Amino acid sequence: MRDGLFEAAVAVIAERGIAGLTIERLAIAARVAKGSVYNYFRSKRGLLQFVHQKAYEPINVQMDEIAASRQTARGKLEAMARMYFEHVNQERELFDFLLNDASVRGLLKAEQDALRAQVIAVLTVILEEGIAGGEFRPLDAKGVAEMILGAIRQLAECELAGSQPRSPEEIVGVLVPVFLEGIRKTD
């Protein structure tokens, strides 16, 4: 039932944005009475926290799998980018809400920060592995991790906003070479 409410919440967010997620609309979307929501969540905030955590779960799992896999750091970055992009791409409104939405910062600041920190932490570890293993130049790993995350988010956002949809493969094909080789022309 909590799962049903989760899906209803995702649907409402997708359709009307996070600001459009009222308990009333949630209840209607879940085909449930308004009061029933409060049998499963103490408050709207509790609901949002649950939605946040639930949406974050699969990313968390796959992040850890990728981080633990046997492959080059570059391979891991590629895999992370692809995975992350696919998720973000799939439910854009939801992920805006998870990571960015300023209107819920007051309620979920801790959760948003934790999620972002977690993603950056995993990327940072991969980058440090790559540096230690001689794959990457010595760099501010955390700063680069932030840049990669930001780049992916923006690519996803623009792709969804824009008219010319690009596949995850295309996007990874742009992202990875730029971060790996840079954009400067070398003779």
Place this chain on the structure above:
Amino acid sequence: MRDGLFEAAVAVIAERGIAGLTIERLAIAARVAKGSVYNYFRSKRGLLQFVHQKAYEPINVQMDEIAASRQTARGKLEAMARMYFEHVNQERELFDFLLNDASVRGLLKAEQDALRAQVIAVLTVILEEGIAGGEFRPLDAKGVAEMILGAIRQLAECELAGSQPRSPEEIVGVLVPVFLEGIRKTD
């Protein structure tokens, strides 16, 4: 008068977030009667559009200056990054609202998209100049522009959220080399 309301709006947003911007508080901050606001703006939406456009103006102007300046494409990217970061950094709450806030996305989707598109367009032109001039490798200029914008936004966000403040210089010092040279180690 509209300008006075703009500044009052910025002040309220900075202090209480976008969700805290009510007509009442706006009027108090502007030392004006609540009803008077409606003599200058048809609605709250109209006000927000004005605020959005007005806040965007200085960035627009400087973007154009940088784009028109005589320097290498790399120099322009650096200058853009520094300028953009400084602005975002300076009024974080405001820019959250301008770029991220989902609660106004319904109202200002067009404006937000236009702003983003404008920034990306300018960056794209610079990148294309660099490619044409032999400075940069031939690449998907628009995709890279998006990546750069995303990276800057994320760096700014993390910097404000985090405990270890970094100066614009430091941030540009991380950003530019990565995009220019990439992170791969070359013997």
Place this chain on the structure above:
Amino acid sequence: MRDGLFEAAVAVIAERGIAGLTIERLAIAARVAKGSVYNYFRSKRGLLQFVHQKAYEPINVQMDEIAASRQTARGKLEAMARMYFEHVNQERELFDFLLNDASVRGLLKAEQDALRAQVIAVLTVILEEGIAGGEFRPLDAKGVAEMILGAIRQLAECELAGSQPRSPEEIVGVLVPVFLEGIRKTD
């Protein structure tokens, strides 16, 4: 089972006040399912009536015992005062609810009035006995009974509200002489 619910109700009222007595909390306190309450009481009102009557029982019994006992009218008044005060004192929240709470007055007006009337009736009888027996002056027995009840209630209330707790003995020591002898200085 009804008795179990009664005790649970008293516990909840004592801890959270009458406004805090919800069916949910009652059920939890009684270690019973919420729906089960309605197998024993038609409604919340029925429950409150039962609680009211049940709480009133021991007072009723002791009142009758005192009234039937062999002692002077003065002795009976003293005993009544002490007994009543001890009860009220012991479960103040409960007695607030029984006697004062306006939020249930709509529901339990009849019961509250009956209880008050009963107490006053017993006191009145004692006073009339005293008058008939030559112990007391001829007076409006019912009015005096009301005054005595009111005085006891107020003393109890103030004692619980105040910082300086007085024992039942002390209170009776103030109450009885005043009513018996008056406050006027003689000679």
Place this chain on the structure above:
Amino acid sequence: MRDGLFEAAVAVIAERGIAGLTIERLAIAARVAKGSVYNYFRSKRGLLQFVHQKAYEPINVQMDEIAASRQTARGKLEAMARMYFEHVNQERELFDFLLNDASVRGLLKAEQDALRAQVIAVLTVILEEGIAGGEFRPLDAKGVAEMILGAIRQLAECELAGSQPRSPEEIVGVLVPVFLEGIRKTD
């Protein structure tokens, strides 16, 4: 306008009890929109505090006048009883709410205690004057003050609940002799 809301509140309390005073009903009684109430009171609690204080004002004034008047302590007690009884008598529901109502204790405990303490304090001073002046026997003035207040309250309550209305004069005629002379028969 606050006064209009005060009177509407008194009317609603008189008709439906304190538990029946909702913002909606208040607004209807005051022939005002629901939201307008909040232009004059920050919250329901603020409204209740205002009502409390406003209702208490005339009693306060008259109490002080009586206390300052030139007459015997007995005369003052009589005057106080009569005045208090008249007020309580006039708006019983309101005064229940002011002094007794357990359902608003949480909100107005401080105010209720202060009012009760104030009344008791004035009575105590009168009693002490009487003791000092040789009118009254030396007694626990505060305890007696509480008893007098309680007696008045109960008399008023019973009079309103009962079928046989008594005039203030009658009630004072019962109250004062009992407290002054006591009920014991002196040959």
Place this chain on the structure above:
DNA sequence: TATGAATGAGGATTCATTCAT
């Protein structure tokens, strides 16, 4: 008989917008 999930009416509060002065 026991359960507890589901219900929906009701209540406090906020706020963009209107309009008479």
Place this chain on the structure above:
DNA sequence: TATGAATGAATCCTCATTCAT
């Protein structure tokens, strides 16, 4: 033009009560 009181729709949340299992 300026004002700010008045409005009422919208929102979160509570809780007595019902009913299928």
